[in-house]
Amino acid sequence: MTASARYERVVRKAQADGRVPALSVALHRADREPWVFTVGDSGNPVHPLGADTRFRIGSITKTFTAVLVMQCRDDGLLDLDDPIAEHLDVPAHGDATIRRLLSHTAGFQREPYGDIWDTLKAPDATEVLAQLDRAERVLPNARRYHYSNLGFAVLGQLVARLRGGSWTEVVGDRVLAPLGLTATTLNPPPQAAVGYLVDDWSDAARPEPQTDLGGVGPAAQLWSTAGDMAAWGAFLAHPAVADPHGRVLAASTVDEMRFPATVTHDAVWQSGFGLGLIIEPQGKWATHVGHDGAMPGFLASAYGRRGGEGVPDGLAAAVLGSSGTSRVINEIVHELLKLAVELDPADIRPWKIAAPAPREYRSILGHWYSEGTPFVFSWHDGSLRARLTELPPDFPPAVFEPLSGQPDVLRTVSGRETGELLRLTRDDSGEVVRMHWATYRMTRVQQGFDGGSASDGAE
Structure with missing residues (x-):
């Protein structure tokens, strides 16, 4: 039929x-x-x-x-x-x-x-x-x-x-x-x-x-x-x-x-x-x-x-x-x-190779932690995105846009924390080593609020 x-x-x-x-x-x-x-x-x-x-x-x-x-x-x-x-x-x-x-x-x-x-x-x-x-x-x-x-x-x-x-x-x-x-x-x-x-x-x-x-x-x-x-x-x-x-x-x-x-x-x-x-x-x-x-x-x-x-x-x-x-x-x-x-679902569009993320954002991509919880940052469709790693792939991600003239300060324009800022902190080589999203610290390794690593246990 x-x-x-x-x-x-x-x-x-x-x-x-x-x-x-x-x-x-x-x-x-x-x-x-x-x-x-x-x-x-x-x-x-x-x-x-x-x-x-x-x-x-x-x-x-x-x-x-x-x-x-x-x-x-x-x-x-x-x-x-x-x-x-x-x-x-x-x-x-x-x-x-x-x-x-x-x-x-x-x-x-x-x-x-x-x-x-x-x-x-x-x-x-x-x-x-x-x-x-x-x-x-x-x-x-x-x-x-x-x-x-x-x-x-x-x-x-x-x-x-x-x-x-x-x-x-x-x-x-x-x-x-x-x-x-x-x-x-x-x-x-x-x-x-x-x-x-x-x-x-x-x-x-x-x-x-x-x-x-x-x-x-x-x-x-x-x-x-x-x-x-x-x-x-x-x-x-x-x-x-x-x-x-x-x-x-x-x-x-x-x-x-x-x-x-x-x-x-x-x-x-x-x-x-x-x-x-x-x-x-x-x-x-x-x-x-x-x-x-x-x-x-x-x-x-x-x-x-x-x-x-x-x-x-x-x-x-x-x-x-x-x-x-x-x-x-x-x-x-x-x-x-x-x-x-x-x-009669929408046609499945074939994936195509696209331009890489801008150089100033490439060191962001991958896994980060905030409040002890893992997130993944990626670059798709011309924008920086983030999601909790535990969420399914079809869950709408957070999407960011840089503020005019401030590439290291981005506004969340949709998804989680819409309206909040993402601030980037770089080392001397220009790599992003820490971020703050809605003022919460984001790091590459899992840390407590005091900055200590979870793997160290109680000292």
């Missing part, structure tokens, strides 16, 4: 077992044409189900708002630790910081003031801010994770204010257009699928209303296709591949967004939140990065896979479904990503 046939079987089974009226799925990777598959019935008599059928993506919208916030930060319009009152005129909760809102740790209540899911009438952009004094801080700031649509609605208004337009205009001009996500829209186009509530006890299904979220739109308004959302997942996981010129964000900024700021449960550490992004650990150093979405009649997921063996550049998947209750929609995105690595 081919890889495509295996994918198709997974999707068909999910649609049948989950009783999803329409399911649209896409796999994206840089070295293949996108794989898109649909099964079911759109419920739209004029536009049958196909690759261009649009689905509500719900809270995946938050990832777009988060990217807009990070653009503002990179452009110097805000600091992530600014309280929102520095940028918005709010009647309450102005001390909530932008970083805390992005990571759902500001303690905002989940929804805006009022029972909007009863009335299906959302506040407009002005009302979202004006009614903040009627909304609760259900937890103290920074206490723990608490998901909040209200928090992202406020972030959307923040971006709009700083950019001098509506959130809709800003997301279109600054994200959708540069990445070519032409099927992602604020409102449902004619080819939109019907969203359903599927009856638990029969095969009946009731169409759900299409809800305009108004000022809460930055949290969950958008519609899209599986193809667009798989491409978006690739951007979130592999920005240097999906956006090589940094038109939307620098790859380093997306890296910052992916670093976990909080876990979502205090006892079950199976997922976390970065700055607007969900991080799902998959074992073997792999993670899935993206977001899920839910709106009346629709569930959606878009994730990219990072790390681990065999992961192709730009690997991402999206699953969009027209049922508001079938959680299989949010589960199979992870199954498909794992299956893609298993069935």
Whole structure:
């Protein structure tokens, strides 16, 4: 059975077992044409189900708002630790910081003031801010994770204010257009699928209303296709591949967004939140990065896979479904990503001879000890690297870059002790004989903190 046939079987089974009226799925990777598959019935008599059928993506919208916030930060319009009152005129909760809102740790209540899911009438952009004094801080700031649509609605208004337009205009001009996500829209186009509530006890299904979220739109308004959302997942996981010129964000900024700021449960550490992004650990150093979405009649997921063996550049998947209750929609995105690595892994690139390490760093290479523990330093892909010798070869190493004009002082730019300095000490011949990493002494032989050799024992 081919890889495509295996994918198709997974999707068909999910649609049948989950009783999803329409399911649209896409796999994206840089070295293949996108794989898109649909099964079911759109419920739209004029536009049958196909690759261009649009689905509500719900809270995946938050990832777009988060990217807009990070653009503002990179452009110097805000600091992530600014309280929102520095940028918005709010009647309450102005001390909530932008970083805390992005990571759902500001303690905002989940929804805006009022029972909007009863009335299906959302506040407009002005009302979202004006009614903040009627909304609760259900937890103290920074206490723990608490998901909040209200928090992202406020972030959307923040971006709009700083950019001098509506959130809709800003997301279109600054994200959708540069990445070519032409099927992602604020409102449902004619080819939109019907969203359903599927009856638990029969095969009946009731169409759900299409809800305009108004000022809460930055949290969950958008519609899209599986193809667009798989491409978006690739951007979130592999920005240097999906956006090589940094038109939307620098790859380093997306890296910052992916670093976990909080876990979502205090006892079950199976997922976390970065700055607007969900991080799902998959074992073997792999993670899935993206977001899920839910709106009346629709569930959606878009994730990219990072790390681990065999992961192709730009690997991402999206699953969009027209049922508001079938959680299989949010589960199979992870199954498909794992299956893609298993069935169609990245090509193994042949090893090639490369230039040697620069002469000034050659005496570093090999084994060193710190705190009595062995490390190995090596030179690969144009950079100095280090790892604990006991770790497996596929564990991400620490990577160093020399400071400008100071070749004997290097900054750790990734991996263990990121941000810390590595200082080199040389003998009269120029050989490195001692190093200090994050101020801890590193030597060629195993030493105690007093500088004595372990082999000497007690004197």
